[in-house]
Structures are given as structure tokens and as C-alpha cells.
Amino acid sequence: MIDIAIVDYGMGNLRSVSKALEHVMPHASIVVTNDPIVVQKAARVVVPGQGAMPNCMHELTTRGLKQAVLEAAENKPFLGICIGLQMLFDESEEGNVNGLGILPGKVRHFPHDTMFDAEKNKLKVPHMGWNQVHQTIEHPLWEGIANDARFYFVHSYYVEAAHPEVTAAYTRYPTPFTCAVAKDNIFAVQFHPEKSHLAGLTLLSNFAKWEPESFA
Template sequence: MIDIAIVDYGMGNLRSVHKALEHVAPSLSIAVTGDPDIVRKAKRVVVPGQGSMRNCIHELEDRGIREAVIEAASHKPYLGICLGLQMLFEESEEGNVKSLNILPGKVVHFPATAMTTPNGQKLKVPHMGWNQVYQTIKHPLWEGIAEDARFYFVHSYYVETPAGASIAAQSHYPFPFTCAIAQDNIFAVQFHPEKSQSAGLTLLSNFTKWTPNF
């Protein structure tokens, strides 16, 4: 049995995620796979990805892996990265597409206005580079990570979550936005832990040992 399945639906640099997980958990069997049966049988599932949400949903459906991802998110440790976070929600402005509808909320574009710092500096979209992540809850995946640690981001869209949603962290660009969520067996982040040096590796290591209670 595979310990960790990294879901391959043709989008994103999966090699860096694979290498980072192998680095923090060399004794585990880790597979990059687009086979829904392997995803279903794996003990843990990681869903990374970069690019367009419309293409993401199309590829999940076209490759027959959509339902396997939904099943994984329902009952086993699930780590979503970038699109792996955004696909969990109801819909996305990116192509006006329906997503997996596992969590309440929608994915929206950074606004054309109000993208300036308090001193008037204009901010670029996409949001790209290092930014602080402010933890809003205690969670096993935050263990050993400073409450305002810096992680690496690359995205033009972010998640709008309703009041009371399972927000695990926020970042600021220039306003606060949700950059991590946690609900039962799901933990998902907008940033890229595999590109975030020691803090990111710590988060990935914590995931390989996490046993959700739900």
C-alpha cells in the first residue's frame, strides 16, 4: 500500500512536492499518480497544482480522478496546495467554474483597485514571493512553525470564506485573506510549502505523521 499519493492531473510541478516529501519522510512509500485506484488505496493524499481552475476541473474529470479526490477529502488525511486548496470550494471566478463543493466559499481574483500598501505603493498581481502567514488556530500541522512564519506564494486568486469557516491562517496582500484552512481530515494552503524552506518542510513533515481526530 502507498503511504502518500501525490495526485497528478497534469497541472503543476509535482517533482518538487515529491522530492520535499521524500526528504522529510524517507521511510515512506510516496507515489506521483493519476490512477484513481491508487489514490483510493493510499493512506494519505496530497493534491498540489498551479494554473487555471477551469483546466483543473476539466483535467480531474477527463482523467477520471475527480471522485477519488472527493473521496479522499472525505475520510483520509488530505493536504491541498494552491489549486488543491481552491478546488475544495464551491466555485471560482477564474472561468466562472463550479469547483468540488466540499467546503463553503468561493475563489475570487485580487481586485483591480485597492491593491496598494498604506504608504501608496502599488502591489502587483499575481501575488508572488515570500509573505508572512499568521496562524489563527492551533493545529498539528503548525507544530514547530512560528506563528508568523514566512512562506512562498504564487497566485492571482484567493479564497473568500464565510464567517465561522475553518480558517487556519491568514496572510496580507494588502488586506487579510485566507491562506490556510483546516476541517476534520483536510488541511489546505494557498502557499507552496515545498518551496518554503524550513517552515514548509516542517509542515510537510507534520502532515506525514498527522492522524486526524474526527
């Protein structure tokens, strides 16, 4: 039995995600795979990703992994990281590409005319580095993580959810944007828990033990 499958569609630093999960779950069976059958058989699925959204969606489709990811998002604990969050939504401004359409909403580019801090200094895009994450709901994946804990970000786009109730946390850069979503068996984050030291490892550990109520 495979405990956790990390979906390999050729985009993202999968090695660091795998190593972080192996650290918090040393006795678990964790595989990085591009085989849709392995994804289907795994108890839990992680979809990371870095790079351009059009390339990610293209690779996911051409490698035959799209349907396996859609099924995982319906029937097992699912964790999306970075692009793995963005692709859950309907469409992205990056290349005007369609996402998976699992959650209603769009992926937006940080607007140039608002990218100034309180002292009117220009903020850089991509948003890169550590930032506070403000939790908006209670959730098993936040257990043991302080509200306003800092996580590591690297991105130029953010999700705009059509239904605000799916937002599990937000971050300010400089205005608030959704940085985590939760719905049933799905949890997804814009930041990189595998690069976020203790808070990130805690979140990954929580995911590895998470039993969504809808499956109870």
C-alpha cells in the same frame, strides 16, 4: 501499502512536492499517480496544482480523478496546495467554474482598486514571493512552525470561505485573505510548502505524521 499519493492531473510542479515529502519521510512510500485506484488505496493524499482553475477542474474530471479526490477528502488525511486549496470550494471567479464543493465559499480575484501598499505603491498581481502567515487556530500541522513564519506564494486568486471557522491562517496582501483552511481530516494552503524552506518542510513532515482526531 502506499503512504502518500500525490495526485497527478497534469497541472503543477509535482516533482518538487514529491522531493520535499521524500526528504522529510525518507522511508515512506510516496507516489505521484494519475490512477484513481492508487489514490483510493493510499493512506494519505496530497492534491497540488498550478495554473488556471478551469483547466485544473477539467483535467481532474476528464482523467477520472475527481471522485477519488472527493472520497479522499472524506476519509483520509488530505492536503491541498495552491489550486488544491481553491478547488475545495464551491466556485471560482476564474472562468466562473464550479469547484468540488467540499467547503462552502468562493474563489476571488485580488480586487484591482485595493492593491496598494501603505505608501500607496501599486502591488503586483499575481502575488508572488515570500509573505507572513498568521496562524488563527492551533493545529497539528502548525507544530514547530512559528506564528508569522514566511511562506512562498504564487497566485492571483484567493479563497473567501463562507464559514470563517475553517480558516487556519491568513496573510495580508495588502488586506487579509485566508491562506490556509482546516476541517476534520482536511488541511489546505494557498502557499507552496515545497518551496518554503524549513517552515514548509516542517508542515509537510507534520502532515505525513498527522492522525486526525475524527479518525481516532
